[in-house]
Amino acid sequence: MTGVPGAEGPGGEAPAALSVSAAMGLAKGALESVVVRLVGEVSELSDKPGYKAVYFTVKDEKAALPCMMWMNRYQAAGVPVAVGSLVEMTGRFSLYAAKGRMSFDVFTIALAGEGQLRLQVANLARELEAMGLMAPERKRPLPAYPQTVGIVTSPRGSVIHDMLRTLRRRYPLAKVLVAGVPVEGPGAADAMVDGLAKVVFGGAELVLLGRGGGSFEDLMPFNDRRLARTIAACPVPVVTGIGHEPDTTIADLVADVRASTPTAAAEAVAPTRQETDGRLAGLGQRLGRSMELRLTGAARSVERIAALSLFREPERLFDGEALALDDLAGRLSRALPAMLREDRHRVGLLAEGLARMLPSALAAPGAAVAASRDRLAVRGATLTDRFAGQLAADRQRLLGAAEHMADPFRSALSVSAARLHDLSPLTVLARGYAIARDGEGAVVRSTAQVEPGAPLTVTVADGAIDCVVEKTR
Structure with a gap:
């Protein structure tokens, strides 16, 4: 490759040797040209005050990658990175030539998947x-x-x-x-x-x-x-x-x-059933002990009360009243005869005085009563003279009116008596008729009501005839 330091030259001559810094610069340039997005779990974190960057390591099952993120980018992202967080980052690889260390320069970071949740x-x-x-x-x-x-x-x-x-x-x-x-x-x-x-x-x-x-x-x-x-x-x-x-x-x-x-x-x-049984057994024991203590205390209280003189000698409750009653009875028995003698003497004196005063007290009213009786006897005969004439006239008018008041009733009574006489069964019987009654007193109106041997009572004008039916026809 021509033009690349350390590459084999034309004709197969040996490549020129590079310095360490030149080699690291070559590698740095090659790495920083690669921008990737990756996902990893934070395993180490260094975020100390005063640092210009945040340093952490992300890993997966097979590899680990040291990362750094400038503080201004980290604060702008607003994601609190912590060990164990699953993060998604974009950035480029970087090489620190002085130490020969490679790291990942993080541009953006966000929690990924479960980390965000x-x-x-x-x-x-x-x-x-x-x-x-x-x-x-x-x-x-x-x-x-x-x-x-x-x-x-x-x-x-x-x-x-x-x-x-x-x-x-x-x-x-x-x-x-x-x-x-x-x-x-x-x-x-x-x-x-x-x-x-x-x-x-x-x-x-x-x-x-x-x-x-x-x-x-x-x-x-x-x-x-x-x-x-x-x-x-x-x-x-x-x-x-x-x-x-x-x-x-x-x-x-x-x-x-x-x-x-x-x-x-x-x-x-x-x-569990064992817990319930144990708890009930414990409660039963506590209840038994509590009741035993209460009963023991109640028994002692009863014994103390029973030992009081009030219950051993109840009559002592009335000692004071009994003594006072005896004293009053003695005083009464001594005072009563004297009081009775004094009252008896006083009553005798009142009787004597009344005997002396009564005749003279009745003399004056007696004379007035006698005079009034004489005057009433004289005037009593003349009191009714002026009413006698009027009374005789009223008596005559009343007698005259009374004689005529019963006339309408006499006529009606005569008519009713005649009708009653005509309808009376006795009148019918007097004409020769009779009334037959069976043994129960019912009037016999048909031969079907009686049978041979049945008793009958036949009523006629002057009495009744008892007979027996021989036959009907």
Whole structure:
């Protein structure tokens, strides 16, 4: 190749030797002419204050490449490069001749694939943490013996069967509400939010949210902002079992309890029969000891009360009253005879005074009564003279009117009496007729009412005849 330093000359002469700097310059020129776009995982990073550039290394399964990016380009890109990030870069190869080191001069950089998703998740995690949704003090304890357990997961696959099998084996008393929702792909996060609301509305006392393992992209619905806020605001505790042990999502961080797998989540909410028996046995022992202590204390209290003099000699309660009563009775027995004698003497004096005063007190009214009686006797005979004439005239008018008042009634009474006499059965009997009655007193109107041998009573004008039917015709 003619014109290239170090190349073989015409006629096959040996090439001219190059200096190291010339060779490195040749290589530098060749490398810097190659501009490529590549993807790699950051394995080392050096971003110290005061540096003019950011230095890092990207690698894949077979190779590693040192990179550098001037600080003004790095800050303009706005991508926080970290170890483990998957980045996509454009740039050219460069050679540092003084040290003989090759590096990749980065023009642009961006997170690639999962790296971008991880950045979004990290930003959301920091936002929710600043809001206090991940604080340990807001996480609620799980009920020891839930009556109703809600499950929000895919209705297909092994996860739902593992959860149901675990609950049935460890805690068969619980009622299980299942909300079958998609856990992967577009719309999965909204479906899980709706499923949480439905199982809580159905009466679930706690909710299991889970799915099986998958890639970071597969688990992205569990890193949804709305799902995270729904879990934090859920009125009952939420237990997550998402993926495998290393997998951690936003839903795990805001949940009340995070389990490593869906099966572990079911085990966290379902006590085993041995645990339940042990807890009941412990409660029974504590209750027995508590009742024994209470009964012992009550017995001692009763003994102390029974030992009081109040219960041994109850009559002592009335010692003071009994003494006072005896004293009053003695005083009354001494005072009563004297009081009775004094009252008896006083009554005698009043009787004597009344006996002396009564005749003279009645004399004056007696004379007035006698005078009034005499005057009434004199005037009594003349008091009715002026009314006598009027009274005689009224008496005559009343007698005259009374004689004529009964005339209409006498005529009606005569007509009614005549009609009653005509209709009377006695009148009929008087004309020679008779009335026949059977043994029950019913009037016999037909021969069909009696049979031979039946008794009859025949009533005539002056009495009744008892007879027996011989035959009918």
